[in-house]
Each structure stands twice: as structure tokens, then as C-alpha cells.
Amino acid sequence: MAGSVNKVFLMGNLTRDVELKFTPSNQPVATLGIAVNRRYRTRDGEDRDETTFVDCEAWGRTAEVMNQYLSKGRPVFIEGRLKLDQWQDRESGKNRSKLRVVIENFQFVDSRPDGASGSAAPRSTKKPDDSHEDSPPPGQSEHQPVAESEIPF
Numbered sequence: 001m002a003g004s005v006n007k008v009f010l011m012g013n014l015t016r017d018v019e020l021k022f023t024p025s026n027q028p029v030a031t032l033g034i035a036v037n038r039r040y041r042t043r044d045g046e047d048r049d050e051t052t053f054v055d056c057e058a059w060g061r062t063a064e065v066m067n068q069y070l071s072k073g074r075p076v077f078i079e080g081r082l083k084l085d086q087w088q089d090r091e092s093g094k095n096r097s098k099l100r101v102v103i104e105n106f107q108f109v110d111s112r113p114d115g116a117s118g119s120a121a122p123r124s125t126k127k128p129d130d131s132h133e134d135s136p137p138p139g140q141s142e143h144q145p146v147a148e149s150e151i152p153f
Contacts, residue, residue: 012036020067030063075109
């Protein structure tokens with residue numbers, strides 16, 4: 001195999017408000033959680049729902065924009081990579097680990113939360129100088145990237 005691939009695409013609802021902090025070097029970092037639902041049918045024909053809760057982090061301008069425009073309950077489509085954090089528990093001394101998604105890009109999935117008019121189409125946070133096009137999430141139409149400065153809300 002020539003290399004590895006570490007790419008994650010998730011669409012779900014925020015489980016809490018975005019928490020924005022800054023590193024000692026003043027780099028913005030946001031932490032958030034999303035709930036991703038899966039509906040399936042058992043062998044007995046019973047419909048069931050399964051929810052997976054995923055911890056995420058975003059850095060830089062992405063972190064700032066997510067903090068500014070997203071809040072608990074809002075749907076969001078994220079693209080990122082998996083990251084394994086490992087540490088030693090201070091109290092027990094045991095090794096601990098946690099898998100999270102580092103968000104590299106995201107798209108708004110709904111319109112403005114205050115009910116004001118506006119497009120309900122997802123909006124990309126990519127800057128206009130990004131030359132590559134991403135495929136839309138399954139079930140969504142093609143769209144053109146929108147610069148952060150053009151977001152009307």
C-alpha cells in the first residue's frame with residue numbers, strides 16, 4: 001500500500017455550544033461535540049435508532065467561525081481527520097486515550113437560527129482561493145463555496 005488515508009465525514013447536531021479557547025501563543029481552538037444518528041431495521045423488522053457522540057476540535061479561523069455561528073442543537077456537516085490523544089491519569093497513573101475528530105472544513109446545514117429569510121443550502125467556510133471542489137454530502141445538491149466574509153449572518 002502506498003500510504004494511509006485518514007478522512008472523516010460526519011453530519012449531525014451539536015450536543016453543546018462551541019467552546020473557544022486560545023493557546024499560550026494566541027492560536028484559537030474550539031471544542032465541540034456532535035451527535036450522529038443512524039436508523040436501522042433489526043432482523044425482526046423493528047426500526048431502531050442508534051446515536052454516536054463524537055468529540056471534535058477545530059483550530060484557527062475555522063474555530064472562530066464555528067464559535068460565532070454555531071450553537072447547541074444546530075446541524076452541521078464536518079470534514080476532518082481522526083486524532084488519538086494519549087495521556088497518563090494524574091490520580092491513578094493509568095494510561096488513558098481518547099479518539100476525536102480534528103475538523104478541517106465544515107458546512108452549515110440549516111438557515112439562520114432566528115428564522116430570518118436566507119438560503120437553507122449548506123455554506124462552505126473555504127476561502128475563495130481554494131481551487132479544489134469537494135463532493136457534497138450524500139443527498140445534497142452541488143453548491144459553490146462561499147467566502148466567510150460573504151456570510152450574511
